[in-house]
Amino acid sequence: MAVRSSPLGLTVLALLLYKPLHPYGMQRLIKDWGKDQVVNVGQRTSLYRTIDRLTEGGLIRVRATERDQAYPERTVYEITDEGRATARAWLDEMLATPRRDYPEFPAALSNLLMIAPAEALSALERRAAKVDGLLAEHDRVLARNARENLDRVAGLETEYARAVTAAEHAWLRGVIDDLRSGTLTWTGATP
Missing domain, CATH: 1.10.287 (Helix Hairpins)
Structure with a gap:
């Protein structure tokens, strides 16, 4: 299944190139690194939908499920080889091709x-x-x-x-x- 590129999708793939993460960790890094200025993570549901799309497309996969008494169960994701290649292709396309936005x-x-x-x-x-x-x-x-x-x-x-x-x-x-x-x-x- 081909996954359509998106700024949030690219950011999730880039974060997972850095290290495997659970969604809350992704959201925290996006904010800590100031990436929330260029991708919308105000609603956590958009992050979860993006993670689902990337998983269904084979670009990321579940690495582990962590259990800690202080936190609810957390699913940790990692990038796949296809995800690495796709992230580079999306980055190249987004850098090289102006898009008509409709703000x-x-x-x-x-x-x-x-x-x-x-x-x-x-x-x-x-x-x-x-x-x-x-x-x-x-x-x-x-x-x-x-x-x-x-x-x-x-x-x-x-x-x-x-x-x-x-x-x-x-x-x-x-x-x-x-x-x-x-x-x-x-x-x-x-x-």
């Missing part, structure tokens, strides 16, 4: 005519404040990485996220300035 923000922008310019200005100003916070967080992570003398490769995803966030910040500020000055306006907002 919420551009969809909302494409429907801006539903509201008045003043409403758009208010919403975009609130977004800009949140983007300012994201930039500050990226800067904190990068500064921490520098203090800890981590290799640059350990924070490339944060560098990328910061660059994209900075571009959004600059674009937002331009649109906000145009809305404030009245150089960007429209009519036809529906009540």
